[in-house]
Amino acid sequence: MKILIINGSAHRGNTWKLVEQAKNCLVESQKEIEFDEVHLIEAGLPFCIGCSNCFRVGYEKCPHYNVIGKIIEKIETADGIIIATSTYNMRETALLKNLFDHFCFMLHRPHFFKSKALVITTTGGVGGHAAAKSVKGTLLGIGFNRCYTFSRASFSWNAYVPNNKTLSSLRKVVQKFYKDVESRKLYNPKTKLLIPYNLFRGMSLAYIPGTDYETEDGVYWTDECRKGLVYAPGIEVAFYKKPIGHLFYWIGKLAGNMKGMKVTYKK
Ligand SMILES: Cc1cc2nc3c(=O)[nH]c(=O)nc-3n(C[C@H](O)[C@H](O)[C@H](O)COP(=O)(O)O)c2cc1C
Numbered sequence: 119m120k121i122l123i124i125n126g127s128a129h130r131g132n133t134w135k136l137v138e139q140a141k142n143c144l145v146e147s148q149k150e151i152e153f154d155e156v157h158l159i160e161a162g163l164p165f166c167i168g169c170s171n172c173f174r175v176g177y178e179k180c181p182h183y184n185v186i187g188k189i190i191e192k193i194e195t196a197d198g199i200i201i202a203t204s205t206y207n208m209r210e211t212a213l214l215k216n217l218f219d220h221f222c223f224m225l226h227r228p229h230f231f232k233s234k235a236l237v238i239t240t241t242g243g244v245g246g247h248a249a250a251k252s253v254k255g256t257l258l259g260i261g262f263n264r265c266y267t268f269s270r271a272s273f274s275w276n277a278y279v280p281n282n283k284t285l286s287s288l289r290k291v292v293q294k295f296y297k298d299v300e301s302r303k304l305y306n307p308k309t310k311l312l313i314p315y316n317l318f319r320g321m322s323l324a325y326i327p328g329t330d331y332e333t334e335d336g337v338y339w340t341d342e343c344r345k346g347l348v349y350a351p352g353i354e355v356a357f358y359k360k361p362i363g364h365l366f367y368w369i370g371k372l373a374g375n376m377k378g379m380k381v382t383y384k385k
Contacts, residue, residue: 122196126203126214132278172223208245228261320370
């Protein structure tokens with residue numbers, strides 16, 4: 119089993135202590151686990167410059183593709199992903215947010231449908247849940263199938279010693295994550311995920327090849343493999359959720375054709 123760890127903290131501090139515990143716990147479950155670590159502080163990913171190439175012509179045209187392409191490939195090939203972030207200002211760190219800015223095109227064209235994540239964060243006292251929720255929201259938005267979260271208050275600057283209660287709760291979450299990754303089960307998407315998914319499915323029809331402002335979104339959403347589906351090919355959707363998906367597809371289609379709603383760009 120391959121586990122990718124993305125460290126969004128600028129150092130190996132309090133949060134990393136929990137990550138190390140999580141690693142130990144995973145190794146206890148399976149000796150052959152292979153870990154790969156991406157420490158964003160060392161990855162050399164510049165800030166997103168807002169060129170919008172990823173949205174318009176494909177993420178391979180991102181000026182930072184040499185870094186971002188490798189990270190995307192690592193996520194695609196990992197069985198499970200652990201995302202670590204310190205809680206700063208009640209959210210994820212700027213380092214991790216910068217990675218997510220480079221992933222924003224996948225909110226239009228979700229991608230990682232088979233990926234499952236465990237988000238680990240520590241906070242001084244408050245805001246850990248909000249930070250974990252923010253990361254989880256992004257991951258589910260870009261297609262992740264499942265996301266577990268673990269947040270704890272460290273009450274410490276770099277000298278955190280997790281107590282037994284924390285370690286035992288962490289162990290429970292890690293075991294759930296491990297079993298889920300091992301099962302390879304793909305879950306039915308929640309209704310709230312079908313809304314943005316299908317809005318983009320509908321809206322993107324206004325940007326297909328041959329239109330005034332064609333984009334990569336238009337190419338993605340007209341791919342035969344997605345035709346008529348309210349969620350990713352190969353992922354079951356409960357029958358009672360399908361009409362909701364179709365409804366938002368039609369709303370998206372109407373919105374995409376409304377006067378004044380056209381998203382333009384400099385040619
Ligand atoms: C820039 C900065 C922002 C922080 N923001 C918060 C915050 O919003 N809420 C909080 O309770 N603690 C905050 N803290 C404290 C850290 O979240 C806490 O010490 C955490 O355990 C640090 O994890 P790390 O050692 O992995 O970086 C902040 C610390 C720093 C350096």
